[in-house]
Amino acid sequence: xxxxxxxxxxxxxxxxxxxxxxxxxxxxxxxxxxxxxxxxxxxxxxxxxxxxxxxxxxxxxxxxxxxxxxxxxxxxxxxxxxxxxxxxxxxxxxxxxxxxxxxxxxxxxxxxxxxxxxxxxxxxxxxxxxxxxxxxxxxxxxxxxxxxxxxxxxxxxxxxxxxxxxxxxxxxxxxxxxxxxxxxxxxxxxxxxxxxxxxxxxxxxxxxxxxxxxxxxxxxxxxxxxxxxxxxxxxxxxxxxxxxxxxxxxxxxxxxxxxxxxxxxxxxxxxxxxxxxxxxxxxxxxxxxxxxxxxxxxxxxxxxxxxxxxxxxxxxxxxxxxxxxxxxxxx
Amino acid sequence: xxxxxxxxxxxxxxxxxxxxxxxxxxxxxxxxxxxxxxxxxxxxxxxxxxxxxxxxxx
Numbered sequence: 001x002x003x004x005x006x007x008x009x010x011x012x013x014x015x016x017x018x019x020x021x022x023x024x025x026x027x028x029x030x031x032x033x034x035x036x037x038x039x040x041x042x043x044x045x046x047x048x049x050x051x052x053x054x055x056x057x058x059x060x061x062x063x064x065x066x067x068x069x070x071x072x073x074x075x076x077x078x079x080x081x082x083x084x085x086x087x088x089x090x091x092x093x094x095x096x097x098x099x100x101x102x103x104x105x106x107x108x109x110x111x112x113x114x115x116x117x118x119x120x121x122x123x124x125x126x127x128x129x130x131x132x133x134x135x136x137x138x139x140x141x142x143x144x145x146x147x148x149x150x151x152x153x154x155x156x157x158x159x160x161x162x163x164x165x166x167x168x169x170x171x172x173x174x175x176x177x178x179x180x181x182x183x184x185x186x187x188x189x190x191x192x193x194x195x196x197x198x199x200x201x202x203x204x205x206x207x208x209x210x211x212x213x214x215x216x217x218x219x220x221x222x223x224x225x226x227x228x229x230x231x232x233x234x235x236x237x238x239x240x241x242x243x244x245x246x247x248x249x250x251x252x253x254x255x256x257x258x259x260x261x262x263x264x265x266x267x268x269x270x271x272x273x274x275x276x277x278x279x280x281x282x283x284x285x286x287x288x289x290x291x292x293x294x295x296x297x298x299x300x301x302x303x304x305x306x307x308x309x310x311x312x313x314x315x316x317x318x319x320x321x322x323x324x325x326x327x328x329x330x331x
Numbered sequence: 332x333x334x335x336x337x338x339x340x341x342x343x344x345x346x347x348x349x350x351x352x353x354x355x356x357x358x359x360x361x362x363x364x365x366x367x368x369x370x371x372x373x374x375x376x377x378x379x380x381x382x383x384x385x386x387x388x389x
Contacts, residue, residue: 300374
């Protein structure tokens with residue numbers, strides 16, 4: 001076994017202490033021939049510190065497109081020539097989406113809006129939507145509405161939103177190459193407010209934005225410092241009309257190395273498959289990731305693109321003998 | 332007729348890549364008039380509306 005994996009076994013598997021940045025970088029450089037051993041170790045860490053359950057979530061876009069920010073990967077920015085048009089989801093359709101999500105066995109339903117931060121109209125829509133969902137569907141409601149003020153954090157807590165997603169997207173040193181309309185530190189500030197409010201923190205990012213392997217390690221270490229309840233891992237799905245529209249897709253083995261490295265950096269977090277896995281990993285790779293550190297999935301479609309049918313993911317989990325986390329276990 | 336992914340003439344050029352991408356994307360352009368459609372993706376489907384030619388769903 002390579003030395004770094006021996007050290008990870010002693011530190012992470014035995015003691016539950018995540019790897020630091022230098023060790024994460026070593027893991028990301030694991031040669032292909034040692035990849036199965038790395039994935040097995042990451043899986044063992046996940047099983048020991050998180051258990052066999054998989055948390056299933058559905059997401060929906062409440063407000064699509066027309067965003068004033070310039071996140072270079074995003075087809076919803078109003079600053080690029082993306083074909084995505086602005087559209088709002090009405091409350092009955094939002095509730096129906098929550099029902100469809102709950103029918104898959106999912107315990108989480110995340111409402112997302114393409115905004116810099118919510119305005120009064122969006123907060124009013126959220127209040128009405130969360131109330132309607134809670135009256136009709138037995139599911140936990142999460143939100144992702146961009147950067148928040150303290151008052152908005154308090155409002156979301158009062159509405160009953162239990163988890164807030166705000167991705168750092170990439171490491172601090174690379175962030176200015178990806179977003180110029182706001183800073184990494186502004187995002188960090190929202191995350192600290194969310195943490196202090198008692199809401200669960202969901203924070204991850206996208207791999208394949210052009211960052212180096214060293215910056216991937218930096219990102220994992222920065223996430224570990226934040227210690228989020230959940231880390232969604234996206235892989236860039238290059239979108240037409242965006243500045244990263246011609247960026248190459250992350251190679252499958254690199255994606256698996258990253259999954260394992262993130263697990264070894266954060267042994268107890270909910271590490272979720274999010275967007276891009278279909279094109280980066282395909283069906284076989286999706287299975288490998290679930291056996292290499294992943295313990296949560298977004299099922300069904302994403303915000304502007306489509307995912308695998310939920311039935312396929314649920315069948316895979318059954319095949320792997322990984323039970324879907326029950327709602328009672330999340331309360 | 333127009334390619335519902337890129338909005339170009341469907342009969343001109345190769346749209347094989349568009350067709351492949353469309354397996355994991357909803358349509359963005361109306362195939363009849365190439366207007367950009369309003370598209371709402373939900374967990375189990377999508378709805379695409381052209382102001383002139385109506386709504387398609389899946």
